[in-house]
Amino acid sequence: MMKDNVENKVGVDAMNVKFSARDVQVYYGDNHAIKDVNVDILDKTVTAFIGPSGCGKSTFLRSLNRMNDTIPICRVEGDILLDGEDINAPQVDPVQLRAKVGMVFQKPNPFPKSIYDNIAYGPRIHGLARNKAELDEIVEKSLRRGAIWDEVKDRLDAPGTGLSGGQQQRLCIARAVATEPEVLLMDEPCSALDPIATAQVEELIDELKASYSVVIVTHSMQQAARVSQKTAFFHLGNLVEYDDTTTIFTNPRDTRTESYITGRIG
Amino acid sequence: MSPLILLAIVLALTVAGYVMGRQRAVGSVDDVRKLHSLPNFYGMNVAMLAFVPAVLLLAIWVIVQPLVVAGQVRGDIPDTLYETRGELSLVMSDVQRVASGLDTAIAQGVLAPGDIEGLDATTVRDTLGGVGVALGSDVSEEVLAAALDYRATSNTGDWVRTVVVLVVAVAGFLYAYLGTSGTLRARNRVETGILILLITAALIAILTTLGIVLSLLFNTIEFFGLYPADEFFFGTTWSPSFGGGSQLGILPLLWGTLYISLIALAVAVPIGLFAAIYLSEYASSKVRSIAKPMLEVLAGIPTIVYGLFALLTVGPLLVGIFGDGGILGVGWMQGGTAVMTAGLVMGIMLIPFVSSLSDDIINAVPQAMRDGSYGLGATQSETIRQVVMPAALPGIVGAILLAASRAIGETMIVVLGAGAAARLSLNPFDAMTTVTAKIVSQLTGDADFASPEALVAFSLGMTLFVVTLALNVLALYIVRKYREQYE
Amino acid sequence: MTDATNTGSLYDVDARTKKRNAAEKRFRIYGMIAIGLGLVFLVALLSTIVVRGIPAFQQTKLTLPIALPEETLDKSGVRDIEVMKKVSTFGYNPLIEQALADALDANGIENPFEDAKGLKPILSSSAAAVVRDEVLANPELVGTTHTFEILAASRVDGYLKGRVTRESVARDNNIDAAHFDVVDALRDAGIIAKGFNFDFITGADASESRPEQAGIGVSMLGSLFMMFVVLGLSLPIGVAASIYLEEFATQNRFTDIIEVNISNLAAVPSIVFGILGLAVFIQFMHLPQSAPLVGGLVLTLMTLPTIIISTRASLKAVPPSIREAALGIGASKMQTVFHHVLPLAMPGILTGTIIGLAQALGETAPLLLIGMVGYIASNYPDGVASGFLDPNSAMPAQIYEWAKRADPAYYERAWGGIIILLVFLMTMNILAVILRRRFERRW
Structure with missing residues (x-):
C-alpha cells in the first residue's frame, strides 16, 4: 500500500504550508474511498487535484472542510491539519472551520434570493458586519473579487438564479470569498460552464491566488496545467503523485501518471 | 318486461353472438391462419355489437322514461290543486306513490288488473294501506286519475322499450354476424370499441363534476327564487324554521367555518411543518422509518372517529379546564361542543396532511442548495431557515392552502364537536356551527325538498364547493409552478 | 470590519x-x-x-330458569302457534320478573321491593321478546321450566362495568341504588355475569331505550354491500380511465380538462358528493333512499379520483422498454397494454384500490345526506337484491347514530363500533402493504 503513495516533501517550505494531511482514510460505509493520503497544500498557491472519475479527488477535497460530515455513512480517519490545528478534533466546530475554508461546487448553486442576499448570506450568519454600510461594502468588495461587479451592480435586487451559468458560478465564488476565508476549495467549478465562462472563471482563479490558498478539483488536464502551480494525481483512492504542475505534465515519475496524462487511462 | 329480464335476454344474445361469430369466421376459411384476426376477435365483435348499443339504450331509457312520463302527467294535473311549484311537486310525489302502490296491490293479488279503471278514489287509501303503502292523506279524484294515467303511460313505455331494445340487440347481432368473413378486420373493430369504452370511463370524471355543478346550480337557483340572494350572502342571522319566516344568512356559518379552520391550521401548521423539517433534515433513517408511518396513521383514521373523540373526550376535557368550576376557574366554556374543541381535533387530523406534503416539498429542494449553505459555514438550522424554507415557501404555502380547503370542507368533526348554534362570536369556547354542519342538518330528517329551508343547503353546498375549488386550484397551481422550478 | x-x-x-x-x-x-x-x-x-x-365487547347477562305455565301461554293446550302468538310480550314480562324473584329466594337474597315487579329495572326490556321468540320456536317448552340467558338492563351493565355508579343514578327514574344491592348479590350468586358480547358484532341496532341490545352486524352488512358496489364499479372504471389517459390519450385540451378535473375532484369535500348523490340518485333517478346501492354509487364517485391517480402512477412505473418490446413483435397497442403493461401494473393498482376502499369504508358525511343515518338498522337483508336495495345503515353511519343518542350507554357502543371499523381498516391497509412488498418490482 505505502508504495502507491509518494512522500511529498519536494521543496515544501514548512512556513508556507496551509493544509497538511497525514495518513488520511475516507470510508463510505464499507467502501474505502481514500487510502493513506499524505499531502501538504501551500498558501497563496493554486493546487489542482486530477485523476479519472471516481478516483476520490472530490471526496478528499470535501474532507478538507468537513463537508463529508453531512453524509451520514461517511467516515474520515487520519490527521488533517489547518495551520497546525487538527480540523477533526472534537472541539472544532465545523461551522467555524467552513468559514475559514470556503467551497465552490460543481454546479452553480445560487440561493433563490437576490444577488445581494446571496453574497450577504455568509457575512450575516457569521456576524462579519456591524451595520448596513459595512455589509454593502463587503458585498461590493466580494462581487469585485468575483469579477462580476460590473455585470450586476445595477441589479443587486434581481434573483441570483436569473444569471447565466458563468455569472452564477462567479457569483458563487464571490459568495464564498465574502466570508473572508483563507482557503478556497473548488470542486470542478467549470464542468457545467461553456468555454467562454470557463475562461472567465479560470482568469478569476488566477487572481484569487494572490490572497488565498486555492484547491481545485478538475477532470481537465489542460485546465490543471493552465491554472495551477501544484498538481496532485489521484488514482483509485491513492494519491499517486504530487509535484509542481510543470513536472507532473512534462516529467512524471509514476507510470500511472504518465498513462493518465497521455490519455491511455482515464 | 322488467329491465332485468330484458338484460338477461340481451346477455344470452351476446353469448350466442360470441360463439356463432367465432364459428362463422373459422368456417369461412380452410385454414385458421388465413383469418385477418384471431378467431376470438370475430366472436367479440358480434358480442360487442349485440350487447353495447342495446344495453346503453336500455340504461338511458330506464333513467329517462320516468322523467318524460312525469312531465306528461304533470300537465294533466289541474292547476286548482296547487299554487306554487313546490306544491306541484308534492302532488306529483302523491301521484307516483299511488301509481306504485297500485302496482304493488296488483302484484300481491289484492286488485285485479281489470279493477283499476273502476276504482273509487275514496277507497284507494285503505286499499293501498292494506298492501303496506301508507298514504299521508285521502286520494282526490284528480290525483287518482293522474296516477292511472301515469301507470298507463309507463306501461306503454315499458312495452315500447322492450321492443326497441330487442330490435336494437338483434340488429346489432345480425349486422355483425352477417358481416363476419375471413377478411373482416375484427381486431381493429373490437379495439376501437374498447377504446371508446376507455374514453367513456375517463369521461365519468367530467360527468361527476358536471353532476355536482348542475345539481348545486339548479337547486341554488330555485332557492334564490324563494329567498333573496343578498339576504343569504349578507344576512347575519341564521334561524331556519320550517314553519316559515326563516332567516337564512350565511355569514354566521362562514364565520364559524373560518374560525374553526383557523384554529385547526394554528395547530396543524406549526406541528406539521416542524415535524416535516425534523423528519427530512435531522432524523436518522431509523427514526424516520418509525415516526413517519406512525404520523400517517393519523391520516388513515376516519373522520367519524375524530368527531367522536371531539364530542366525548376533548370537549369534556376542555370544559374541565376552561369551563365553570374547571381547573382554571375561568368559566369561559359552557358546553363541550365549541369552536376550540372542533378546531383542536381538526388540527390533529391535519398534522399528517401538512407534514407529508411539506416533507415532499422540502425534499424537492436540491441538495446543492444545502451544500452551498454548509460550504459557507452555516449551521443546519440556519440553512433550513434561511435557504431551504425560502426556497420551499411557495410549495409550503400550497400545502397550507390544501390543508385549509380540507378544514373548510370537513364535516363529521364539526357536526359532532362544534355545536349547532349559529352565532357571530369571538370567544373560541362558544359553540358555533359551520357551513358543512348546516348542510347536514338541513338535508337530514324529513325535510320537504321544495322548501327554502332545505334548498338553502344546496346554496351552502355551492358556496362550499366554490371556495374549496378556488383554494385547490390555487394551491395546485402554486405547487406545480414550484415543482417545475426544480425540474 | x-x-x-x-x-x-x-x-x-x-x-x-x-x-x-x-x-x-x-x-x-x-x-x-x-x-x-x-x-x-x-x-x-x-x-x-x-x-x-373494549367494554362494548362485554355484556351483562342473567342466567334464569323461567317457568312457562300453560295457563298463561297457551290456554287451549293445543300448541297452535297462531293462537300462542296472541300472548304478547306483556304476558311474558310477569313470568320473567317472577323467575328473578324466585331466584332471589332460592339464593337467600332479600327482595327489597314490594313484589317481583319491583325487580323489572334490572332486566332488559328486550327480555320478554327473547323468551317469547324462543317459546314460539319451541312450543314444547310450554309447561316446563327452561333456563334462559337474558340481557340485563344497560344501567346494570354499566354498573358492573363502572360506567354507572350509585351516586349517578340518584336522580335516575329508571333504577335505584337498591337494585344495585340486588345485582351485587346476584353476581355473587353467579346468576348475573359479564360475558363476551357476540351480539354486538353480529347483531342488529336496537331502539333508543335498549342500548344493551344494539349491535353493529346489520350495518356491517350494509357497509359490505356498499363496498361490493364501490369495488365493482370503481376498479374497472378507474382502470379503464387510467389506461386511456396514460396509454392512449394524446396531449390536447380535452385530455388536459379531464386531468385537471380529476385532480380537483380528489379534493372536493366529501359532503359535496353527498349532495350530488341526493340530487342525482335520489331526487332525479328515484333510487331508493338509504340503500347501500346509492351509498356505494356515491362512494364510487368519491373514490374514483384516488384510484385513477394511483393506477396511473402504477402504469407509469412500467418501463417503456416493455411496451417497445411488445410493439416490436407486432402486438397492437391494445394487446400491448392488456397483455403486458396492465398485468405488470396490477399489484400497484390493487394496492391503490384497497387503500381507496378503506377510505370509502370510513367515510361518513355523504351517507348522512342519502339517508343512511337515522334509519334503525334492525333487520338483516333477506337476500342479495335486498342487501343492495333495502334501506340499511353503514358502520360509520351507525357509529354516528349511536354518538347522537342521549343514553351514554350508546357511547360505549360507538367506541366499540370504532374498534371494529379500525380493525377492518387496519386489515385492509396491512393487506395493501403486504401486496406492495410481495409484488413490488424494481426496474
Whole structure:
C-alpha cells in the first residue's frame, strides 16, 4: 500500500504550508474511498487535484472542510491539519472551520434570493458586519473579487438564479470569498460552464491566488496545467503523485501518471 | 318486461353472438391462419355489437322514461290543486306513490288488473294501506286519475322499450354476424370499441363534476327564487324554521367555518411543518422509518372517529379546564361542543396532511442548495431557515392552502364537536356551527325538498364547493409552478 | 470590519458560534417536540378508543330458569302457534320478573321491593321478546321450566362495568341504588355475569331505550354491500380511465380538462358528493333512499379520483422498454397494454384500490345526506337484491347514530363500533402493504 503513495516533501517550505494531511482514510460505509493520503497544500498557491472519475479527488477535497460530515455513512480517519490545528478534533466546530475554508461546487448553486442576499448570506450568519454600510461594502468588495461587479451592480435586487451559468458560478465564488476565508476549495467549478465562462472563471482563479490558498478539483488536464502551480494525481483512492504542475505534465515519475496524462487511462 | 329480464335476454344474445361469430369466421376459411384476426376477435365483435348499443339504450331509457312520463302527467294535473311549484311537486310525489302502490296491490293479488279503471278514489287509501303503502292523506279524484294515467303511460313505455331494445340487440347481432368473413378486420373493430369504452370511463370524471355543478346550480337557483340572494350572502342571522319566516344568512356559518379552520391550521401548521423539517433534515433513517408511518396513521383514521373523540373526550376535557368550576376557574366554556374543541381535533387530523406534503416539498429542494449553505459555514438550522424554507415557501404555502380547503370542507368533526348554534362570536369556547354542519342538518330528517329551508343547503353546498375549488386550484397551481422550478 | 471568526484558533469556539449552536439545538428540539406531540395525539386517540371501546365487547347477562305455565301461554293446550302468538310480550314480562324473584329466594337474597315487579329495572326490556321468540320456536317448552340467558338492563351493565355508579343514578327514574344491592348479590350468586358480547358484532341496532341490545352486524352488512358496489364499479372504471389517459390519450385540451378535473375532484369535500348523490340518485333517478346501492354509487364517485391517480402512477412505473418490446413483435397497442403493461401494473393498482376502499369504508358525511343515518338498522337483508336495495345503515353511519343518542350507554357502543371499523381498516391497509412488498418490482 505505502508504495502507491509518494512522500511529498519536494521543496515544501514548512512556513508556507496551509493544509497538511497525514495518513488520511475516507470510508463510505464499507467502501474505502481514500487510502493513506499524505499531502501538504501551500498558501497563496493554486493546487489542482486530477485523476479519472471516481478516483476520490472530490471526496478528499470535501474532507478538507468537513463537508463529508453531512453524509451520514461517511467516515474520515487520519490527521488533517489547518495551520497546525487538527480540523477533526472534537472541539472544532465545523461551522467555524467552513468559514475559514470556503467551497465552490460543481454546479452553480445560487440561493433563490437576490444577488445581494446571496453574497450577504455568509457575512450575516457569521456576524462579519456591524451595520448596513459595512455589509454593502463587503458585498461590493466580494462581487469585485468575483469579477462580476460590473455585470450586476445595477441589479443587486434581481434573483441570483436569473444569471447565466458563468455569472452564477462567479457569483458563487464571490459568495464564498465574502466570508473572508483563507482557503478556497473548488470542486470542478467549470464542468457545467461553456468555454467562454470557463475562461472567465479560470482568469478569476488566477487572481484569487494572490490572497488565498486555492484547491481545485478538475477532470481537465489542460485546465490543471493552465491554472495551477501544484498538481496532485489521484488514482483509485491513492494519491499517486504530487509535484509542481510543470513536472507532473512534462516529467512524471509514476507510470500511472504518465498513462493518465497521455490519455491511455482515464 | 322488467329491465332485468330484458338484460338477461340481451346477455344470452351476446353469448350466442360470441360463439356463432367465432364459428362463422373459422368456417369461412380452410385454414385458421388465413383469418385477418384471431378467431376470438370475430366472436367479440358480434358480442360487442349485440350487447353495447342495446344495453346503453336500455340504461338511458330506464333513467329517462320516468322523467318524460312525469312531465306528461304533470300537465294533466289541474292547476286548482296547487299554487306554487313546490306544491306541484308534492302532488306529483302523491301521484307516483299511488301509481306504485297500485302496482304493488296488483302484484300481491289484492286488485285485479281489470279493477283499476273502476276504482273509487275514496277507497284507494285503505286499499293501498292494506298492501303496506301508507298514504299521508285521502286520494282526490284528480290525483287518482293522474296516477292511472301515469301507470298507463309507463306501461306503454315499458312495452315500447322492450321492443326497441330487442330490435336494437338483434340488429346489432345480425349486422355483425352477417358481416363476419375471413377478411373482416375484427381486431381493429373490437379495439376501437374498447377504446371508446376507455374514453367513456375517463369521461365519468367530467360527468361527476358536471353532476355536482348542475345539481348545486339548479337547486341554488330555485332557492334564490324563494329567498333573496343578498339576504343569504349578507344576512347575519341564521334561524331556519320550517314553519316559515326563516332567516337564512350565511355569514354566521362562514364565520364559524373560518374560525374553526383557523384554529385547526394554528395547530396543524406549526406541528406539521416542524415535524416535516425534523423528519427530512435531522432524523436518522431509523427514526424516520418509525415516526413517519406512525404520523400517517393519523391520516388513515376516519373522520367519524375524530368527531367522536371531539364530542366525548376533548370537549369534556376542555370544559374541565376552561369551563365553570374547571381547573382554571375561568368559566369561559359552557358546553363541550365549541369552536376550540372542533378546531383542536381538526388540527390533529391535519398534522399528517401538512407534514407529508411539506416533507415532499422540502425534499424537492436540491441538495446543492444545502451544500452551498454548509460550504459557507452555516449551521443546519440556519440553512433550513434561511435557504431551504425560502426556497420551499411557495410549495409550503400550497400545502397550507390544501390543508385549509380540507378544514373548510370537513364535516363529521364539526357536526359532532362544534355545536349547532349559529352565532357571530369571538370567544373560541362558544359553540358555533359551520357551513358543512348546516348542510347536514338541513338535508337530514324529513325535510320537504321544495322548501327554502332545505334548498338553502344546496346554496351552502355551492358556496362550499366554490371556495374549496378556488383554494385547490390555487394551491395546485402554486405547487406545480414550484415543482417545475426544480425540474 | 470585525473579523472575529476567521483570525482565531479553530480550537477556541467563539461566543458567536456558541450562540449559533445554541440556536441550532433549540431548533432541533422544536422539531422533536412537534414529532412528540404528533405521537402523543396518536397515542391519546388510540388509547381512548381502546379503553372506552373494549367494554362494548362485554355484556351483562342473567342466567334464569323461567317457568312457562300453560295457563298463561297457551290456554287451549293445543300448541297452535297462531293462537300462542296472541300472548304478547306483556304476558311474558310477569313470568320473567317472577323467575328473578324466585331466584332471589332460592339464593337467600332479600327482595327489597314490594313484589317481583319491583325487580323489572334490572332486566332488559328486550327480555320478554327473547323468551317469547324462543317459546314460539319451541312450543314444547310450554309447561316446563327452561333456563334462559337474558340481557340485563344497560344501567346494570354499566354498573358492573363502572360506567354507572350509585351516586349517578340518584336522580335516575329508571333504577335505584337498591337494585344495585340486588345485582351485587346476584353476581355473587353467579346468576348475573359479564360475558363476551357476540351480539354486538353480529347483531342488529336496537331502539333508543335498549342500548344493551344494539349491535353493529346489520350495518356491517350494509357497509359490505356498499363496498361490493364501490369495488365493482370503481376498479374497472378507474382502470379503464387510467389506461386511456396514460396509454392512449394524446396531449390536447380535452385530455388536459379531464386531468385537471380529476385532480380537483380528489379534493372536493366529501359532503359535496353527498349532495350530488341526493340530487342525482335520489331526487332525479328515484333510487331508493338509504340503500347501500346509492351509498356505494356515491362512494364510487368519491373514490374514483384516488384510484385513477394511483393506477396511473402504477402504469407509469412500467418501463417503456416493455411496451417497445411488445410493439416490436407486432402486438397492437391494445394487446400491448392488456397483455403486458396492465398485468405488470396490477399489484400497484390493487394496492391503490384497497387503500381507496378503506377510505370509502370510513367515510361518513355523504351517507348522512342519502339517508343512511337515522334509519334503525334492525333487520338483516333477506337476500342479495335486498342487501343492495333495502334501506340499511353503514358502520360509520351507525357509529354516528349511536354518538347522537342521549343514553351514554350508546357511547360505549360507538367506541366499540370504532374498534371494529379500525380493525377492518387496519386489515385492509396491512393487506395493501403486504401486496406492495410481495409484488413490488424494481426496474
